[in-house]
Amino acid sequence: MRMGLTIDASCDLPQDFLQQHRIMVMPVTIKVDGETFTDNREPSEVQRFIDRQLGSRSHSAETEPTTAEEVQELFLGRLVLEQDCVFSLTVTATRSPIYDNVTRASFAVLRNYREVREQAGIPGQFMMRVIDTRNLFAGTAPVVWEAARLIAADMPPAAIRERLNHVASHGYGYLMPRDLYYLRARAKKKNDRSVGLVSAMLGSALDIKPILRCFRGETGPVGKARGFEQGAQQLFDYAAARVRAGLIVPMVCVSYGGDLAVLSQLPGYDRLRAACEECSVALLEAPMSITGMVNVGEGAVALGLAAEEHEAVF
Template identity: 65%
Template sequence: MRIGVAIDAACDVPQDFLERNGIAVMPITVKVDGQKFKDDRDPVEIQRFRNQKLGSKSHSGETEPSSVEDVQNLFLDRLVKDYDCVICLTIMATRSPIHDNVIKASFAILKNYRPIREAAGITGPFLMRVVDTRNIFAGSAPVVAEAVRMIQAGKSPAEVRERVAHIADCSYGYMLPRDLNYLRSRARSKGDRSVSFMSSMLGTALDIKPILRAHRGETGPVGKVRGFDHGAQLLFDYAAKRVQAGLLVPSLSLSYGGDLDEMRALTGYHALTRVCGDAGVEILESPMSITGMVNVGEGAMTLGFASEDHVADF
């Protein structure tokens, strides 16, 4: 059986990983300052967004995930012919309507695929399995990596779905924002008052950065640090300890809202890569999606892995 993977564009995984594994991307349309960007993880489009230097204007940007019709078209035009089953992975349903859109689209896809496959000379049924990664940005990557690993191991659709659903429950995504004022402005533009004016001003004045965690569909702060570089070092050191303790998926993901060489120059990065190399853990590095940069600001970093339950200590 030919099993494929389709992801939400806000799942931060490298472009070469997508291409090597034939992963389809359900795009997000981003509108900022009168300009439109197609967020489908294309590095050229991500660079075009960064070259615009929209800066503070991005906090009022609009993001539109693939609609029900968009998802239907992607599948009926292409995927029902390329595969016999597609595992669809989306960012947490509590943060985006894309999961619900894919579920709704699946009814029409499963109703209408037969004549399309027959016309292409393909026999047999077509299956869809939709999984909420319960995470966001780099935190969704462990689920994507595990889906690919299970498919390459020849597992059945039921086995793949069961395993990735388990990994979704065990995935941890961490984010270190660079600009608290941007984060506050973006939150307010979406009606979220969780980042107050005083806390953002105080944090900016003292260079205090929160460490935010996404896990099982919820997001919130788990620590705070003084200075972005120091915060990155703490996150890298923390991730190295989790790698040494043992991960459930042999990969660790990093995404950065800027030039990846800037992230690689941060203290603790090379020590983390050595620990991952010794443990046989693949590092998946990618530019943050356009959607991610609009929501949390350029220069932010996210990190993701899957492990047994533990208490974050920052």
């Protein structure tokens, strides 16, 4: 059986990983200051966004995720011909409409694919499975990584779906923003009250940075640090400890809203890298999507892993 994967653009993974596993990216259109960017995880487009130095004012950007009609067109025009089963993985439904869009599209795809395949002389049924990763940015990576592994191992679709839902319910996504004023401005734009003005003012005055977590679709602060670098160190030390304690999926993904070379310069990152090497855990580094930078600001760090349920201590 031919099986494939799609993700939406805000799922942070390295480009070479996406190419290796032939993962299709559903784009997000972003309009800011009269310019339009297509967020499809292409490195050149990400670099264009960074080079234009839009990070400080893109909190007012308009984002347009792939619509149900566009998803339907993509599947009926291409994927039902190229694959027999496609797993479509999205960021958490609690923060984006893309899951609902893909789910709505799936009904039309499964209703109409037979005629398309018959006209092309392709026998057999087509399956489409939509999975909510229940996470954001780098936090989606463990589910995608596991899906690629299971497809490569030619596991049955039912077993893959069950496993992916299990990994999604044990995925931990973390975020360290640099600029709380930016984060608040973006939250206000989206009518999100999770970052208040008082918190932003206090954080900027004292250089206190929150450590935010997404777990099972719920987001909120789980720690704080005096300064961005101290926060990064706390986050990387936590991840190194989880690696040594054992992960459900043997990988950690770290994304950065800017030049990836900055990661190796942050305190604690060398210890995380050493822990991954010691425990044979893959450490993936990815540029944060344009969508991610628009929502949380340039210079932010995101980290994702899947582990047994635990309380993080920062």
